[in-house]
Amino acid sequence: MSDVIVIGGGIAGCSTALFLAADGVDVTLLERGDLNEQASGVNAGSLHVQIQHEPFVRYGDPWVRQYLPALAFYRYAVDLWEELDEQFEHRLEFSRNGGVIVAATDAQMRDLEAKARLERDAGLGTELLDSAALGRIAPYVSGDMIGGAYCPIEGKASPLKSTSTLATAAESAGARIVRQCEVEQIARTADGYALSTSRGNYEARRVINAAGIDVGRIAAMLGAELDIQAFPIQLSVTEAMPPLITHLLYSAANLLTLKQSHAGTVLVGGGWPARLDETGRPRVCLDSLAGNLEIAAEVVPALRNSRLLRSWAGVVNGTDSWLPILGELPGSPGFFVCYVPWMGFTGGPASGRIVASLAQGLSPPVDFDLEPFAP
Ligand SMILES: Cc1cc2nc3c(=O)[nH]c(=O)nc-3n(C[C@H](O)[C@H](O)[C@H](O)COP(=O)(O)OP(=O)(O)OC[C@H]3O[C@@H](n4cnc5c(N)ncnc54)[C@H](O)[C@@H]3O)c2cc1C
CATH class of the missing domain: 3.30.9.10 (D-Amino Acid Oxidase, subunit A, domain 2)
Incomplete structure (x- = not known):
C-alpha cells in the first residue's frame, strides 16, 4: 500500500510526484505508456500568463470575469518555473x-x-x-x-527536457514510477482506494488524478463527471x-x-x-x-x-471555463484532481505543488484563493 498514487506521467503527474517525494511522502506514479509521451512532450513550451486573446474576443465579458482568478495561478506558475530551473541548473531551459x-x-x-x-x-x-x-x-x-x-x-521552457528532469528528480527523492501501467478501474476501500491496472493491483490511502485528457475518464471510475x-x-x-x-x-x-x-x-x-x-x-x-x-x-x-x-x-x-481544476473530488475523500486545461505546460508544476500540498492536508504555498478551481 502506497501513501499516495499519482495517475499520469506528464508534467502535472511528474511534478506532483516530485513535490510529494521531496516532502517525504511515500508516492507511486502509474503511467499507461512512457513518461512525457502525450501533450506534455509535444507542446510549444510557451509559458503563458496573459489572458489568451482568442477566448477573450470569442466569449466576451461573462467568460472573462469567471476566468480572472486564473491570472494569479499563472503568475505563480511561471515564478515556480524560474525557481525549478535554478534548482535544476537550467536544465528546463527556462x-x-x-x-x-x-x-x-x-x-x-x-x-x-x-x-x-x-x-x-x-x-x-x-x-x-x-x-x-x-x-x-x-x-x-x-x-x-x-x-x-x-x-x-x-x-x-523546454517540453523535451522538463518533464524528464522533474521525473528523474522525483525518483531520486524516493518516488516509484511504474511505466506501461494503465489504470483500468478504481474502487473505494476502508482506508483509501484499490486500483486495478494492466500490471496488477495497487492500493493507496490517497490518489491524484493527473491523467490529462483522460482525467474525466478516470474520475468517471468513481462516478464523477468533469467537463474535460x-x-x-x-x-x-x-x-x-x-x-x-x-x-x-x-x-x-x-x-x-x-x-x-x-x-x-x-x-x-x-x-x-x-x-x-x-x-x-x-x-x-x-x-x-x-x-x-x-x-x-x-x-x-x-x-x-x-x-x-x-x-x-x-x-x-x-474545458469551457479555461480554469484549472485542482483539489479533492466531492464525495471521494482522498481522491484529488490535478488538471490545467489549454496551458497545462505552464501550469503543470504549479498544479503539482498545489495538489501535493492539499493531498497532505497542508495549505499550498500560494497567496490566492483556490476555491474557483475546486472540482
Ligand atoms: C500541440 C500542443 C501545443 C501546446 N502548447 C502549449 C504551450 O505552448 N504552453 C502550454 O502551457 N501548454 C501547451 N499545450 C497544452 C499542454 O501541453 C497540456 O495542457 C499539458 O501538457 C497537460 O499536461 P498533463 O500532465 O496534465 O497531461 P499529459 O501530458 O497528457 O499527461 C497525462 C498522462 O496520463 C497518462 N494516462 C492517461 N490515462 C491513464 C491511465 N488510465 N492510466 C495510467 N496513465 C494514464 C497518459 O498516458 C499521459 O502520459 C499544448 C498542447 C499541445 C497538444
Whole structure:
C-alpha cells in the first residue's frame, strides 16, 4: 500500500510526484505508456500568463470575469518555473523575456487595450505599445503591425527536457514510477482506494488524478463527471536561424504563437486544428499548416526565408471555463484532481505543488484563493 498514487506521467503527474517525494511522502506514479509521451512532450513550451486573446474576443465579458482568478495561478506558475530551473541548473531551459501580442487594425488594438487593463489590475504589468514602441522592443515584427501589448512576465521552457528532469528528480527523492501501467478501474476501500491496472493491483490511502485528457475518464471510475475536452492541434518548427525573436509572440489577428528556441529553431503554433486519423491518432492538417505559416510570416517577415523542419500534431486538453481544476473530488475523500486545461505546460508544476500540498492536508504555498478551481 502506497501513501499516495499519482495517475499520469506528464508534467502535472511528474511534478506532483516530485513535490510529494521531496516532502517525504511515500508516492507511486502509474503511467499507461512512457513518461512525457502525450501533450506534455509535444507542446510549444510557451509559458503563458496573459489572458489568451482568442477566448477573450470569442466569449466576451461573462467568460472573462469567471476566468480572472486564473491570472494569479499563472503568475505563480511561471515564478515556480524560474525557481525549478535554478534548482535544476537550467536544465528546463527556462527564460523569461516577456510576451508580445501584435495588432494589425484599430479594432484589434481596442481589444488589446481592454485586455491589458484587466491584466494590469491583476498585477501582470501589461503595457500597450504604439508602432514606434513595438518597433523598438521587437524590431523583427513587420512594420504593417500598428501596435501591440507587452506582458513582461511570460517566457518559455523546454517540453523535451522538463518533464524528464522533474521525473528523474522525483525518483531520486524516493518516488516509484511504474511505466506501461494503465489504470483500468478504481474502487473505494476502508482506508483509501484499490486500483486495478494492466500490471496488477495497487492500493493507496490517497490518489491524484493527473491523467490529462483522460482525467474525466478516470474520475468517471468513481462516478464523477468533469467537463474535460480534447482537441487535436498542431505545431511546426523551422531550421535554426540566427538569434532574432526574443519574445513569446502572439497575434491579435489570428491564432499564432511564435518563439525561438535556445537552439535557434523557431516554433510556430497557436492552436491550429489538426485531424484524427482512423485509429484516433492526431495528424497534421495541411490547410492549417498553410494558414499558420502564412500568419507567422505576415508578423515576422524574416520567416519567409526560413525552411520548415518538421510539423507534428498532439491532443490538447481543454474545458469551457479555461480554469484549472485542482483539489479533492466531492464525495471521494482522498481522491484529488490535478488538471490545467489549454496551458497545462505552464501550469503543470504549479498544479503539482498545489495538489501535493492539499493531498497532505497542508495549505499550498500560494497567496490566492483556490476555491474557483475546486472540482
Ligand atoms: C500541440 C500542443 C501545443 C501546446 N502548447 C502549449 C504551450 O505552448 N504552453 C502550454 O502551457 N501548454 C501547451 N499545450 C497544452 C499542454 O501541453 C497540456 O495542457 C499539458 O501538457 C497537460 O499536461 P498533463 O500532465 O496534465 O497531461 P499529459 O501530458 O497528457 O499527461 C497525462 C498522462 O496520463 C497518462 N494516462 C492517461 N490515462 C491513464 C491511465 N488510465 N492510466 C495510467 N496513465 C494514464 C497518459 O498516458 C499521459 O502520459 C499544448 C498542447 C499541445 C497538444
